[in-house]
Amino acid sequence: MLGVQICMPKSMDQGYINNQKELYSFMFDGVLPHNCKQDEVFDRLAAELLLGTLEGVNATIFAYGQTGSGKTFTITGGPERYADRGLIPRSISFLFHSIAQRPTFLHKVGISYLEIYNEAGYDLLAPAEETRVVEDLPRVHIMEDEDGRLHMRNLSLHAVASEEEALNLLFLGETNRTISETPMNMASSRSHCIFTLHIESRQVGQEVIKRSKMHLVDLAGSERVSKTRILGTVLSEAKHINLSLHFLEQVIISLQERGSGQGRAHIPFRNSMLTTALRDSLGGNCRTVMVANVAATADQAEETISTCRFAQRVAMIGNSVTANEEMDPAVLVRMLQQEVKDLKQEIRLLKASQDGAGGALTAQHYTDLSTAMAAYLADPSLEASLDCGGDMRLIRSAMAMMKAMIQKPLPPENAAPAAHAVQPATWPVPEDIQQQLSSLQSQIEHRDSEIRVLMKMLHRPAGEAVHNSRSLSVVRGDMAASCVFMSGKQQSSTQEPWPDLEVIADRERALQYWEEHHFDGSALQENKQALRQHYREAKQLGDKLDSGKETITRLRTELQSKSSCAGDDDSTAASHKGLDELVELRENIQQESGSYREALDRLRMLKPAIEHLQLLIEKGQTSKIAKFDAWHALMQLGSRH
Numbered sequence: 267m268l269g270v271q272i273c274m275p276k277s278m279d280q281g282y283i284n285n286q287k288e289l290y291s292f293m294f295d296g297v298l299p300h301n302c303k304q305d306e307v308f309d310r311l312a313a314e315l316l317l318g319t320l321e322g323v324n325a326t327i328f329a330y331g332q333t334g335s336g337k338t339f340t341i342t343g344g345p346e347r348y349a350d351r352g353l354i355p356r357s358i359s360f361l362f363h364s365i366a367q368r369p370t371f372l373h374k375v376g377i378s379y380l381e382i383y384n385e386a387g388y389d390l391l392a393p394a395e396e397t398r399v400v401e402d403l404p405r406v407h408i409m410e411d412e413d414g415r416l417h418m419r420n421l422s423l424h425a426v427a428s429e430e431e432a433l434n435l436l437f438l439g440e441t442n443r444t445i446s447e448t449p450m451n452m453a454s455s456r457s458h459c460i461f462t463l464h465i466e467s468r469q470v471g472q473e474v475i476k477r478s479k480m481h482l483v484d485l486a487g488s489e490r491v492s493k494t495r496i497l498g499t500v501l502s503e504a505k506h507i508n509l510s511l512h513f514l515e516q517v518i519i520s521l522q523e524r525g526s527g528q529g530r531a532h533i534p535f536r537n538s539m540l541t542t543a544l545r546d547s548l549g550g551n552c553r554t555v556m557v558a559n560v561a562a563t564a565d566q567a568e569e570t571i572s573t574c575r576f577a578q579r580v581a582m583i584g585n586s587v588t589a590n591e592e593m594d595p596a597v598l599v600r601m602l603q604q605e606v607k608d609l610k611q612e613i614r615l616l617k618a619s620q621d622g623a624g625g626a627l628t629a630q631h632y633t634d635l636s637t638a639m640a641a642y643l644a645d646p647s648l649e650a651s652l653d654c655g656g657d658m659r660l661i662r663s664a665m666a667m668m669k670a671m672i673q674k675p676l677p678p679e680n681a682a683p684a685a686h687a688v689q690p691a692t693w694p695v696p697e698d699i700q701q702q703l704s705s706l707q708s709q710i711e712h713r714d715s716e717i718r719v720l721m722k723m724l725h726r727p728a729g730e731a732v733h734n735s736r737s738l739s740v741v742r743g744d745m746a747a748s749c750v751f752m753s754g755k756q757q758s759s760t761q762e763p764w765p766d767l768e769v770i771a772d773r774e775r776a777l778q779y780w781e782e783h784h785f786d787g788s789a790l791q792e793n794k795q796a797l798r799q800h801y802r803e804a805k806q807l808g809d810k811l812d813s814g815k816e817t818i819t820r821l822r823t824e825l826q827s828k829s830s831c832a833g834d835d836d837s838t839a840a841s842h843k844g845l846d847e848l849v850e851l852r853e854n855i856q857q858e859s860g861s862y863r864e865a866l867d868r869l870r871m872l873k874p875a876i877e878h879l880q881l882l883i884e885k886g887q888t889s890k891i892a893k894f895d896a897w898h899a900l901m902q903l904g905s906r907h
């Protein structure tokens with residue numbers, strides 16, 4: 267626990283004798299200073315929670331604080347620099363990397379994004395083309411089922427298979443997010459936003475499914491209405507915000523009282539949409555982290571104290587957490603069916619060995635076997651199985667066919683192999699080497715195609731957008747407008763000497779002048795440099811993968827030729843030597859494929875980072891031109907008068 271103290275000198279307006287408190291002390295689990303980097307914020311707040319979600323434990327992180335205190339920066343991130351990515355994009359990235367480290371698990375990830383504005387819910391992941399104001403988005407309603415469980419009706423849940431897909435949806439959500447103006451902060455968001463990762467995981471071969479949700483919540487500004495001097499629609503919005511945050515506070519107080527045994531069995535979750543949506547996060551089965559964002563300046567001390575007071579209450583609530591595990595009936599049925607099938611096959615096998623295997627296999631047997639094998643090899647599921655038909659002769663033939671396929675891949679039409687191809691090998695190659703060869707073969711083919719996709723992406727011209735450009739076009743406009751307004755440089759531009767009239771008249775020269783005197787291009791430069799670095803690394807990795815592939819292929823060929831030659835030598839000593847060489851070769855292949863996999867994983871990680879940087883640069887350039895156009899128009903107007 268860490269303490270925070272805020273000192274508020276007594277106000278002289280109220281005279282020397284007043285009871286105003288001067289020193290306020292609060293205790294928190296952690297304090298993040300203003301210069302704390304976004305990666306550290308992620309490591310300290312989210313990484314452990316995300317690992318828990320893979321084990322079925324729900325988690326929530328919500329940011330609370332006055333307008334402009336950095337809630338959006340914490341949850342979503344800054345709009346310009348890649349290093350400023352917030353908790354949502356980092357959580358997506360971390361989740362998919364953690365999933366990749368769990369090859370014996372099957373995962374499903376879904377995403378939803380809810381905005382609560384004026385006490386009404388809206389689906390932020392609806393297609394963006396017609397969205398101008400938040401009311402254009404589909405309305406989300408809370409419904410209760412017969413068991414008293416609450417559901418969000420109309421909130422779309424999108425299945426995502428990769429980090430890129432998830433990030434594209436996040437961009438769509440951000441595009442749809444309403445940004446409007448208040449006198450306190452021209453780019454303030456007056457709504458609450460809840461981004462949710464829905465995670466499902468199951469170990470291969472097990473019927474237990476673990477389900478969890480991770481909510482990342484960006485609340486609206488918590489300042490009081492009187493301070494903001496706002497009117498009309500904005501005042502009504504502020505009242506809604508105040509009311510829903512007031513209800514949130516009510517819920518927190520009730521939970522705190524219940525926790526300390528002071529009665530209050532009823533927790534007023536249903537008073538607002540926000541508290542209803544966060545019901546589980548606040549009082550239920552969930553690991554919850556609250557980030558209290560504060561502006562550490564003297565004039566904001568009152569708001570800071572109020573935020574700290576609220577956070578202190580939240581810190582006192584104890585949630586009890588259990589993993590959400592359940593049997594999936596569909597999986598259970600599938601597994602039982604497989605078990606029955608295996609048992610039947612075993613019986614057939616036993617019967618066949620008792621009766622004595624009779625007769626030679628027919629051409630039809632081979633055709634059926636090769637069809638079954640092709641289906642087995644084409645099935646990407648980790649739970650795929652090969653049914654050879656419960657006869658030892660068929661199983662042996664299947665093994666021989668597998669070996670033949672490794673040495674010479676199956677023709678595309680999956681025709682039955684020629685008779686010579688299914689003859690058993692003269693020298694028994696250890697079975698694990700066979701398996702390793704086959705799995706390496708398919709891994710290499712799979713990775714080859716992945717590399718082709720990655721390399722294609724790297725060779726795309728720099729200006730070409732990778733993301734869905736339709737959904738981004740609205741963002742570009744919005745971002746440009748807000749950047750023009752918020753830029754400190756822009757405001758100070760009136761202090762600069764007036765450029766010559768010829769400079770203003772010539773757009774090229776005007777742009778050059780503006781770049782020299784008014785434009786801070788550091789973020790753009792930083793992103794370009796990071797992109798160049800990423801490209802360089804990707805290129806090196808590409809080269810490493812190419813040479814690794816060559817080495818593995820060479821070692822594999824050597825292994826194959828050694829394993830078939832070993833059978834020709836009858837002496838025991840030679841056969842031992844041959845086996846040692848095979849084992850050594852296998853170890854080399856293992857080592858090579860380990861570094862190959864590492865390089866490939868790193869290249870895979872670079873792909874979304876490169877896409878993100880390309881997008882930031884594109885947005886930065888659009889924003890730069892918009893800022894310049896605004897300045898140039900002003901200069902042209904001024905030069906006419």
Ligand SMILES: Nc1ncnc2c1ncn2[C@@H]1O[C@H](COP(=O)(O)OP(=O)(O)OP(=O)(O)O)[C@@H](O)[C@H]1O
Nearest residue numbers: 332333334335336337338339344453454455486487
């Ligand atoms: N730690 C930080 N480092 C750099 N810039 C920051 C940081 N925190 C906030 N900012 C910048 O300050 C501005 C206001 O922050 P932000 O929009 O996150 O505030 P907010 O609390 O979400 O406000 P609102 O309630 O209006 O949504 C933004 O331009 C943001 O990029």
